[in-house]
Amino acid sequence: MAGRDPNRGKTITTVLGRRLGGELLRMRELRSLLQTHAAEALTASTAKVAKMERGQVPLRDPDVRALCHLYGETDETVIEKLLALAKADRDRRKVQGWWHQYPQLKAQMEYVALEDIATELRTWQLAFVPGLLQTPDYTRALAMGNGVWEDPGAIESFVEARMARQARLTGERPLSLWAMLHEGVLRQLVGGRDVMRVQLEHLLDAAQLPNVHLQVVPFSAGAHPGMTSAFTVVSFTEPGALDLVQADTFSTQVWLESETDAAHHNALFDRIARVGLAQNDSLTFIDNFRKEM
Template identity: 65%
Template sequence: MRAGQSARGNRVSTVLARKLGGELLRLRDEAGLTQPQAAEALSATAAKVAKMERGWVPFRDPDIRILCDLYGVSDPRTVQRLLDIARTDRERRKAKGWWNQYPELRSLVEYVALEDIATGVRTWQGAFVPGLLQTPDYARALAIGNADWDDPDDIERFVEAKIARQARLTDGNPLNLWAVVGEGALRQLVGGREVMRAQLTHLAEVSRLPNVKLQVVPFLAGSHPGMTSAFSVVSFAEPGAMDVVYMDTTSSTLWLESEADATRHNATFERIARSGLALRDSAALIERIRKEL
């Protein structure tokens, strides 16, 4: 069973399908319609609609278009985003997508599949540089330090996959990334001085991209809401419209998929960001730490 999935008989529920189903359920409720009414539009049973809304079956594009028409969803960008999520979920179930070439990603596979079609990511990391901003040498040093690999070739494949993710920052429809990083992550000598110097140089360069915001929470900020955990909020439409929260620990991967969880973590993220330095001051601190090395 892949991370982010659960099973019931021969059916599989995925993060993508649950999120898509939940969004269609929300749209149906806002339209004041029932499952039998949705089923009638689809020439299906209410039981099938229930399975769709719970993420137990893959979505067909015609069904999504019919339901969007029924629920009064006229924004073509919203409809297309729902279609993109459904397509990626189908590919995910059929083990398609570049990320599936890398079993070394392990629990990250489901996250990378979501990241590939996301419109934005907000990520808070207090202990290390976020994956989308890592250099190969830094990513390699982290993997070696985790002591979780038996084969050096697996480490190289893992690093290759992590770096491949970064294409989302510069592709034709680039991901909007807002990263907040603790000062400790910038001072920890992962891989040694040369590796960290190159990593900090890379941070300075990538932070100049128009779709990237990079803030640093300095030691002097004192206590703040991010001290007990790290997390990422992945968005698939306008901010807050379709968000999921991802948390990765040494023993498990946790997905928080409800609107309430997303709202709470977005609010927490913004409080952490307010503890951080302004973008220009963050860049200045990164440069100062780099020179100290």
Template identity: 65%
Template sequence: MGGTNPDRGKSVSTVLGRRLSGELLRMREQLGLKQADGAKALTASVAKVAKIERGLVPMRDPDIRALCHLYGERDEAVIGRLLELAAVDRDRRKAKGWWDYYADLRSLVEYVALEDIATQIRAWEITVLPGVLQTPDYARALALGSGAWPDPAKIEPFVEARMARKARLLGERPLELWVVLHEGVLRQTVGGGDVMKEQLSHLLDMSKRSNVKLQVVPYSAGAHPAMGIAFNIISFAEVGALDVVHMDTASSAVWLEGESDAKRHGQFFERLAQQALSQRDSHTLISAIIEEL
């Protein structure tokens, strides 16, 4: 995913590019304007506007401002977020995001790029803890267990990259993270008892932060609407911005970018949260598991 092809970005659609283009397309359609109107505002061809709205080309800041002006968007906060999204997309196409310095993170590069600009992530996990909540030893044990690294010494850059993601939960404007875990995630002894005790203690500490919400779906909850699937719902600051749903498979990442998909998974998440233990009871369960270890 992080190639250095000099033509990269000229005709490649990225998740980031599609998200930006989707917001501009939504603005245009709300006003009943045509692509020809956008082309006139940009002094460009209709074909260029079509490529922009399909996320096929990186966008220049003046073009974004021109289209926002045409579509009646005057809120500098909204425009600023679109400009930020475009900047990250351009860097992504050029492989210049901080994550691109970690080769072993390439398979997650688009997810991490979106995580870097998101305002909220709702995560449902059934097998492992979210990367931003993992300790180094837990991440290292996961990497060793995957068998993906013939040379264990090369795992350290992967661990370093995963730890770098924790910065999104800190600072002045931290990411809002709402995690719902299946109880099995907590009881799967990754790396041995000592590693899990440290990991679960870290999980409790992080869940006490005002921007981190943690709930556990216990075994006793029975059947639920997302058995066998894990997913993340990524949300952004712009008013009316569409959520993006991310799911991992054994061989690739799946992105669901339609409004109906986002709504359906949002409903799944709400039902999971309703079936889950309260935050307080979740903390009590985690503490009990630590004692058992």
């Protein structure tokens, strides 16, 4: 059952809104125009234009086209990209997602909401199995190990929420997932040998889905460009069109919202993939390690 969106009726900033607003702000400044010029073109107030550029309000397609016309943007490919971004942001804002009934997901609300409308995820993980591919016991062991919650009920609620996310891999519009895992992910005994054996079996099963691509980067790959940090590239139309990059820190999630950041991390992901094992070899690698368990 979908929970009530606590942000409904409020002026909120979304990651997608900031990305769109930032693009429009950049275009306006390139033309040396003021917010008053944009306001006149939209028959709106400068305060509303400011909110648009900060990502605080959704943009209608006519407004996006009017601003592109004002800023001298005639490339239909660029305009269509901005329109797609505006639609994705509107979809994100109007969804009253199931995740709002899980307070344990507070730090991940924005990510889960975007995952719900995304078309593709490309994730590189150094320390743990991505949430979309975790078993309940693995998730439970992670939650207990993190020490964030002492209440068993809160832990079970978190596990339930993470399992609910996995519905995105099946159904009418399954999410495309390309997951690259460092060998250390497989060797970290989260929950012990029995939990890890079942988790490895689950990875092998998940990789049979046509929309899941799984690779392992073994220790034998040596030095490679992915050693610095883990990250996830989230796509909403065709890959590369309007991607966002998410990375975790100890205390929060970091969003990299510029086109430059997205292009850099997509290129980085491709470079890591080249040093990883091919999918068939990765599955053999996982299966052999599972047998050792």
